[in-house]
Amino acid sequence: AQTVTQSQPEMSVQEAETVTLSCTYDTSESDYYLFWYKQPPSRQMILVIRQEAYKQQNATENRFSVNFQKAAKSFSLKISDSQLGDAAMYFCAYRKSTKGAQKLVFGQGTRLTINP
Amino acid sequence: GAGVSQSPSNKVTEKGKDVELRCDPISGHTALYWYRQSLGQGLEFLIYFQGNSAPDKSGLPSDRFSAERTGGSVSTLTIQRTQQEDSAVYLCASSLAVPGNTIYFGEGSWLTVV
Numbered sequence: 001a002q003t004v005t006q007s008q009p010e011m012s013v014q015e016a017e018t019v020t021l022s023c024t025y026d027t028s029e030s031d032y033y034l035f036w037y038k039q040p041p042s043r044q045m046i047l048v049i050r051q052e053a054y055k056q057q058n059a060t061e062n063r064f065s066v067n068f069q070k071a072a073k074s075f076s077l078k079i080s081d082s083q084l085g086d087a088a089m090y091f092c093a094y095r096k097s098t099k100g101a102q103k104l105v106f107g108q109g110t111r112l113t114i115n116p
Numbered sequence: 117g118a119g120v121s122q123s124p125s126n127k128v129t130e131k132g133k134d135v136e137l138r139c140d141p142i143s144g145h146t147a148l149y150w151y152r153q154s155l156g157q158g159l160e161f162l163i164y165f166q167g168n169s170a171p172d173k174s175g176l177p178s179d180r181f182s183a184e185r186t187g188g189s190v191s192t193l194t195i196q197r198t199q200q201e202d203s204a205v206y207l208c209a210s211s212l213a214v215p216g217n218t219i220y221f222g223e224g225s226w227l228t229v230v
Binding site for chain 1: 149151157158159161164172205207209215216218219220221222223224226
């Protein structure tokens, strides 16, 4: 079974600084998808960024980028120019790429605090 | 609808009572998922519906938990004889049945069993 591990229960960063959240996963599949979701206090899970495993290029969405190391099964999230609104729980997630929809497997989350 | 809608937003129930949680997915989404999130924890998969296929019930923690999806749209998660350990946020999500397609979440139903 696939597993996702986030080794940092909590992280903090100064506003405008850069922070990196770690994620590792375990799978025997060669093709899959990886995601980072953000969960603010409102509880709504919001997709931050996604990565297809067959793509070597790291995904980027504005201030958010990933460092995808397929051989190491590592998928870290970098947040540049941190803003107060970035404060939330961040979850790394894995999903198979087999036909049809497949469930997400989540890590335990990292609580990110932004210090003004 | 515009997003995944869940009701009730909050529910307090007495131990031993049955509860029903409702999820209305995004229109046109054939895949529907239920997750449970205990306080300060990650998301635990419960059940997944995909079109007319048999649901994946592999995450249901006990036979007190069941879910159905009527007409391929609205889903109801039922917890019978609730226990205090059932207290959690129950999140519903939906997506198109395309590999890697974005899964959209509702705001969850916060269940407290007293």
